[in-house]
Amino acid sequence: MHDARYESAVLDLLMSHRSIRAFRDEPVPAGALREILRAAQQASTSSNMQAYSVIRVTDRNLRSELAAVAGQQQYVVTCPEFLVWCADMERLRIAAGLEPSDMSCNAEAFTIAAIDAALAAQNAAVAAESLGFGICYIGAIRNDIAKTAALLGLPPRVAPLFGMCIGRPDQAPLMRPRLPVQAVLHENRYDASAYADAVADYDNAHAAYLKERSGGRQSAGWSEQMRERLTRPPRRIGRFLKEQGFELTD
Ligand SMILES: Cc1cc2nc3c(=O)[nH]c(=O)nc-3n(C[C@H](O)[C@H](O)[C@H](O)COP(=O)(O)O)c2cc1C
Numbered sequence: 001m002h003d004a005r006y007e008s009a010v011l012d013l014l015m016s017h018r019s020i021r022a023f024r025d026e027p028v029p030a031g032a033l034r035e036i037l038r039a040a041q042q043a044s045t046s047s048n049m050q051a052y053s054v055i056r057v058t059d060r061n062l063r064s065e066l067a068a069v070a071g072q073q074q075y076v077v078t079c080p081e082f083l084v085w086c087a088d089m090e091r092l093r094i095a096a097g098l099e100p101s102d103m104s105c106n107a108e109a110f111t112i113a114a115i116d117a118a119l120a121a122q123n124a125a126v127a128a129e130s131l132g133f134g135i136c137y138i139g140a141i142r143n144d145i146a147k148t149a150a151l152l153g154l155p156p157r158v159a160p161l162f163g164m165c166i167g168r169p170d171q172a173p174l175m176r177p178r179l180p181v182q183a184v185l186h187e188n189r190y191d192a193s194a195y196a197d198a199v200a201d202y203d204n205a206h207a208a209y210l211k212e213r214s215g216g217r218q219s220a221g222w223s224e225q226m227r228e229r230l231t232r233p234p235r236r237i238g239r240f241l242k243e244q245g246f247e248l249t250d
Contacts, residue, residue, distance in 0.1 A: 020134025023167030028081045039127035040120040052117035053088040070140035079165035085121045087113030090157040106250040138163035146240045156245040177205045
C-alpha cells in the first residue's frame, strides 16, 4: 500500500486514525494530558498569535449539559477527558492592553483564531493517538453555540468551535475510507473534471464500508449521505458570533 521508500511511524499513525466513541473507564494520566497539550501548543500559529483557548471539562454535570446540547452524544459524558477548543481573541486583547474598539475582530480575525484552534487541536489528536488514546471531535456543541458559550463562561471575543473526547479506546471501529486523492488535489488551477469518476469510485468504497460496519443494514454512498447532510437545516452561529464581538461581514 505504501511507497516503501517513504515509511515512518508518524505516517503509520496518521493512516490508522479513526474516531473513537467508546472509552475504557480509565483516566488519562495528568502527565499524558500535559504532553498532549504541549504538542497542541507547538502547532504553527498565525503570527504567533496563539488565538485559541481550551476548556477542560471535568465537572460531570457540565458534561451532561454539553451532551444535551450535542444531541445526547453520551461519550461527551463518559469519555475520560473532554476538551472544548475555542477561537479566542480576548487573551490577545488583554495581553496587548487594548480596548475592544481599538482592535479588529472581523472575519479575518475569526478565521485566524479558528485555524489556530484547529491546528492545535489536531496536534493534540495526533499526540493522543501516538500515546495509545483515541479521540473524537464533537462539532455538535455548536447545535446551540450560545448555550455552550454560556455554560463555559466564555467572555466576548471567545467562541466555542468543537469539543474533543479523549481516552483509551473500548472499540476498534473500521477505518472510514477517504476520497481518492485525485478528487482533492488540483494542479495550478481548480479542475472539477476528475470529480465524477472519483466520486463514483468513492461511493462504492463508502457503501462497502458502511455495509460492513452496519452488518448489512446500511449501504449509502458518500454522495447520497452528503446530499442528505447539505439539505438539512444548518446550524446557525452568525448571530451568536456577532453578539460575541466577531464582525464577520467585514
Ligand atoms: C470539527 C469536527 C466535528 C465533528 N463532530 C462530531 C460529532 O459531533 N460527533 C461525532 O460522533 N463525530 C464527530 N466528528 C467526527 C467525524 O464524523 C469523523 O471524523 C468523520 O466521519 C471521519 O471518520 P473518522 O474520523 O473515523 O476517520 C467530527 C469531526 C470534526 C473534524
